[in-house]
Amino acid sequence: MKLKKLIIQGISVFLGFTFWGSGMAKLFFEHKFFGWMGPVWLIDELAKYDLGFYGAFIAYFQVIIGYLLVTTRYKLLGSIMMLPLLANILMVTISLQWKGTPFVICFFLLLNTILLWQYRDFFRPLIDEGKSSADINRRTPKTWSGHLVWLSGLGLQILAIAVSYYHWPLSLGISLAGLVISLMSFVVDKNHTTGLKS
Numbered sequence: 001m002k003l004k005k006l007i008i009q010g011i012s013v014f015l016g017f018t019f020w021g022s023g024m025a026k027l028f029f030e031h032k033f034f035g036w037m038g039p040v041w042l043i044d045e046l047a048k049y050d051l052g053f054y055g056a057f058i059a060y061f062q063v064i065i066g067y068l069l070v071t072t073r074y075k076l077l078g079s080i081m082m083l084p085l086l087a088n089i090l091m092v093t094i095s096l097q098w099k100g101t102p103f104v105i106c107f108f109l110l111l112n113t114i115l116l117w118q119y120r121d122f123f124r125p126l127i128d129e130g131k132s133s134a135d136i137n138r139r140t141p142k143t144w145s146g147h148l149v150w151l152s153g154l155g156l157q158i159l160a161i162a163v164s165y166y167h168w169p170l171s172l173g174i175s176l177a178g179l180v181i182s183l184m185s186f187v188v189d190k191n192h193t194t195g196l197k198s
Contacts, residue, residue, distance in 0.1 A: 016070025
């Protein structure tokens with residue numbers, strides 16, 4: 001069971017870092033952000049077809065959705081939102097006739113499907129459009145305090161993008177600080193829950 005959880009966490013972090021890093025690299029000044037999935041010049045490429053705003057839209061959602069997954073706090077929400085994101089990216093790559101890239105996107109779709117499968121107990125009530133007789137497995141409880149801590153970390157990611165146009169090292173520090181803060185949301189949840197029990 002622990003191995004299964006580790007694999008799921010690993011998939012979430014891998015997909016999350018891939019898309020968070022890709023989005024940040026597209027939006028950072030002179031693309032100075034670490035990430036392994038390109039192209040970082042997508043916005044400029046799409047601007048040739050008057051779709052620069054659409055390219056920025058994709059990049060920002062790569063940041064948000066990737067961040068949902070890399071921090072592992074919102075794997076279900078991130079993996080659901082990943083489906084239309086991947087579909088959009090797939091259509092762009094096919095339209096621009098990028099060879100090989102659609103196969104990479106299909107691999108990401110496979111990984112995302114594995115994540116979604118872990119939360120299959122949540123989908124029956126959605127299909128039934130209300131309460132379902134299907135059991136929903138209990139997960140670790142999350143608190144409002146934890147949500148706010150996580151959200152402040154996401155806010156720092158957006159701030160880092162703006163700061164990168166003025167001071168690159170500072171912007172990178174802000175981004176990493178935001179990531180650490182968001183990961184601390186689990187500690188906040190645990191402390192809050194423990195406090196309620198005692």
